[in-house]
Amino acid sequence: xxxxxxxxxxxxxxxxxxxxxxxxxxxxxxxxxxxxxxxxxxxxxxxxxxxxxxxxxxxxxxxxxxxxxxxxxxxxxxxxxxxxxxxxxxxxxxxxxxxxxxxxxxxxxxxxxxxxxxxxxxxxxxxxxxxxxxxxxxxxxxxxxxxxxxxxxxxxxxxxxxxxxxxxxxxxxxxxxxxxxxxxxxxxxxxxxxxxxxxxxxxxxxxxxxxxxxxxxxxxxxxxx
Amino acid sequence: xxxxxxxxxxxxxxxxxxxxxxxxxxxxxxxxxxxxxxxxxxxxxxxxxxxxxxxxxxxxxxxxxxxxxxxxxxxxxxxxxxxxxxxxxxxxxxxxxxxxxxxxxxxxxxxxxxxxxxxxxxxxxxxxxxxxxxxxxxxxxxxxxxxxxxxxxxxxxxxxxxxxxxxxxxxxxxxxxxxxxxxxxxxxxxxxxxxxxxxxxxxxxxxxxxxxxxxxxxxxxxxxxxxxxxxxxxxxxxxxxxxxxxxxxxxxxxxxxxxxxxxxxxxxxxxxxxxxxxxxxxxxxxxxxxxxxxxxxxxxxxxxxxxxxx
Numbered sequence: 001x002x003x004x005x006x007x008x009x010x011x012x013x014x015x016x017x018x019x020x021x022x023x024x025x026x027x028x029x030x031x032x033x034x035x036x037x038x039x040x041x042x043x044x045x046x047x048x049x050x051x052x053x054x055x056x057x058x059x060x061x062x063x064x065x066x067x068x069x070x071x072x073x074x075x076x077x078x079x080x081x082x083x084x085x086x087x088x089x090x091x092x093x094x095x096x097x098x099x100x101x102x103x104x105x106x107x108x109x110x111x112x113x114x115x116x117x118x119x120x121x122x123x124x125x126x127x128x129x130x131x132x133x134x135x136x137x138x139x140x141x142x143x144x145x146x147x148x149x150x151x152x153x154x155x156x157x158x159x160x161x162x163x164x165x166x167x168x169x170x171x172x173x174x175x176x177x178x179x180x181x182x183x184x185x186x187x188x189x190x191x192x193x194x195x196x197x198x199x200x201x202x203x204x205x206x207x208x209x210x211x212x213x214x215x216x217x218x219x220x221x222x223x224x225x
Numbered sequence: 226x227x228x229x230x231x232x233x234x235x236x237x238x239x240x241x242x243x244x245x246x247x248x249x250x251x252x253x254x255x256x257x258x259x260x261x262x263x264x265x266x267x268x269x270x271x272x273x274x275x276x277x278x279x280x281x282x283x284x285x286x287x288x289x290x291x292x293x294x295x296x297x298x299x300x301x302x303x304x305x306x307x308x309x310x311x312x313x314x315x316x317x318x319x320x321x322x323x324x325x326x327x328x329x330x331x332x333x334x335x336x337x338x339x340x341x342x343x344x345x346x347x348x349x350x351x352x353x354x355x356x357x358x359x360x361x362x363x364x365x366x367x368x369x370x371x372x373x374x375x376x377x378x379x380x381x382x383x384x385x386x387x388x389x390x391x392x393x394x395x396x397x398x399x400x401x402x403x404x405x406x407x408x409x410x411x412x413x414x415x416x417x418x419x420x421x422x423x424x425x426x427x428x429x430x431x432x433x434x435x436x437x438x439x440x441x442x443x444x445x446x447x448x449x450x451x452x453x454x455x456x457x458x459x460x461x462x463x464x465x466x467x468x469x470x471x472x473x474x475x476x477x478x479x480x481x482x483x484x485x486x487x488x489x490x491x492x493x494x495x496x497x498x499x500x501x502x503x504x505x506x507x508x509x510x511x512x513x514x515x516x517x518x519x520x521x522x523x524x525x526x527x528x529x530x531x532x533x534x535x
Contacts, residue, residue, distance in 0.1 A: 095305075105474030134472055137464060144453060144465055145472040151445035155507065165431035165438055173438035176427040177392050181256035181474040184442060211448075211506040 006122055007046035007073075009063075013194070016100055019129055020052055030063070030122065039075065046212040048121045051077040054101050057202055064091050064141045074118055080146050081198040083206055084112065084139025096122055099143040100131070103190040105181045110143045141206065144200045149187060150196045156184035157215035193222035233318035241503055250423060251316060251361075254278060256332045257327040261285075261349065264365055265337035267395030272308075273317045274396065275424040278330065284338075289323045296321060299396075330359050333425040336388055337365040338517070345374050353382045357446045361413060363389040367440060368497050371406035371433040376394035382406035390437055399427040402437045435501030444508050448473045451511035462531045480531040484524035488517045488531075 008020050008027045021027050022069055024047070029109055049071060060082055067075050071093050079087055080101035097117045099110040109126070111133040113119035114157060119135060136143065142150065156170055164170070171183020180187075188196065197219055203212040210222050254277055258269045261283035269281045269292070283289045300314045310318070327334070334356060336348055349362060356362070358381060364374055367390055375386045388404030401421050405414045414430050421428035431438050450465045466478020483491050492514040499508040517523070517530060524530035 029275065101375060104472050106472060108472045110468060110472055112245065119272075126257050134468060135494050136468065137461075140453065144450075144468040147453065148449045148469060149473060151449045151507075155442050155445055158507075159434075159438070159441060161433060162434065164434050164441070167427060169429040169431060170438055170442065172427050173400055173402060173429040173431075177398070177402070177429075177439040209506060211509070213507075 003049040004124060004192055005045060005124060006121075007049045009051045009053060009150070011044060011055060013050045014054045015103060015192075016052055016129065021213055023126055023128055046073050046147065048118070049073055050125060051075060054081065054099070054198070055199060056080065057170045057205070058083055060087070061090075064094065067091075068093055074121075076113075076118065076122055079139050079143075081142065081195055083141045084143070085141060086206075088112070088114075089140065093139060093198055098133075098141040101195050102146040102149065103192075104145060108134045110136050110139075110145060112136050112139045112143075140204060146195075146199055147203070149191070150199045151211075153184050153188045153191070154198055154200060154215050154218060156173065156188070157218045160185075188218075193218055193225060197222040226281055234348050237353060250419045251332075251413070253332045253417075253420055254362075255322075255328065255331045255333075256280070257282070257331040257356075258337060259283070259327075259352075259494075260337035260365075261288045261336070262337065263393060264391060264395060265335075266292040266296055267393065268335055268337060268365065268391050269270070269321060270317075271297060271321045271391075271396040277321075278320050280322045280327050282324050282327060293321065327352070327355065329355060331356060331360050332362055334362045335365055337391075338365070340366060340368060342373055345369065346377060349378060349382075349386070353378050354426045361387070361417070363387050365389055365391055367384060368436070368494065370435075371404050371409075375406050375408055378456070383492050384410040385413060387414060388433070388437070389417070392439075399425075400439070401426045401428045402439065403428050403430045404433050404437055405430065406433045412491070436494070438499040444495060444498055446475075447479050447483055447495065448511060451513050452478075454513065457513065457516070459532060482532075484530035484532055487524050487526055490525045492518050 006025045008025055009030055010017050010020050010027065011030055042084050051063065064087065068091050074095035075093050076096035076098060077087065077094055078100055079097040082097040084097045088097060096113040107130060108132050109120050113135065114121055123133050159170065160167060167185045171185050173181050173182040200212050200214040256272050257280045258265050259477060261281055265281065269279045280288065281292060297318060300309065300317055303309050304311060304314045334352060335428035336345060338344065338348065338455045343362060349492045353362065362382065362385060364371065366388060371388045375383045378386060387406060387409045390402035390404060392400050403414050403417055405411065412462050416432050418428045429438055433439060453465055454461045462480040466480050469475045469478050492510055493509065495510040495514065499505065499510060502508050522529040525534055528534045
């Protein structure tokens, strides 16, 4: 068990929600609890606060605004689907960012930490979750793996809309033509439509570049499910 | 009040898997392959290994002979490694014929010559008069529209014309893209898919579109990392490569893969797909690619690309 005092904030939509909840650490489900109520907020004695909410830009800003007012301890936020570079610059208490909202074929996840002590704190929590931290030089916008795989999956959906080939044949082509570990539709099934759509929409909103325009089918699936 | 209550995200959806109905298997025993370069020779080698009688030809006599020597040498090495028995290798060698003119009764003709529409069209027009009516004619093109090659052919040939895109090295790589053109008889595509499957390949049936499946769907494996890197920075290339391998599970990172493929070749495919989609931003090449090409740093083959090679 870690020597650091952690506080975990999470939303149920985050893929690590159940694992985090079962760690036995101070845990707040922000869809049920409001740890910010009252004068003596319960998370204030933490050495490090982890935010594992998978929410859009406006709601994340609202959450970080509250944490900025109330927190002394460093905050590490999951910014998989958002413009991490901007958030890090805007919120001085945000000392790190993680990309854990996208399923991946390995147990490694991208992590940005402003200093070694924050990185050690992230590593300790990740050990409990059986995740290995891969440190990056910055969160950029959607990190590296989530952003790249989102674009690849989106193109597969657009090709399907064009009736280029069956889903099965497109997955076969990518696995056996370029040795991808999974077909792009199989990959999508594991990651889920919603995080991919969140990232593409945020990239499109910030850059105004149509290369990030999400497939209609992907959007429909994210909204229907 | 719970601050996030009004937004709950759903679990991942399931996409319905669609399977093509497989028809009866087509009879392919005698195959003509034109073009004895890397792809043509590889295709001929694989066809011999799965029991076909193969006629291999090339406009250049030396190229034909060189291809035969290379294929025979490859089989000898595979025999030495225990992959094939001596009897199998004798059988393979006897099934490969180097020809100046193909037999008329081939079941399948595969063209694997230079990527030039004019030359390919001439070849198909000439050979459509040579082969018997039963012969299926196919191009191993990676970028030229199938319909552009088929449109000048007689109607009975158009229905038996399609793309068969093998991947390098053809004897090893499992994928064959089977590209159906506007006039292609659907049963031929389905039958060939079943035939390739039976022979150990992983065939993927698709329509005639820019880049077919792989060269379209894989474009952003290069395009997005180039945008993430933005400028020439070897450390950044290395970081992106490492993350996509270690976190994303890809066998190679995009920059080391572009260096292996050839930055000029990758850039050319990117440009071709981008133009074919009327300059759709999803496929736009990146200035960094052009910079590498114009400076002659094409990857491993020039010992310099996104990385240096000694």
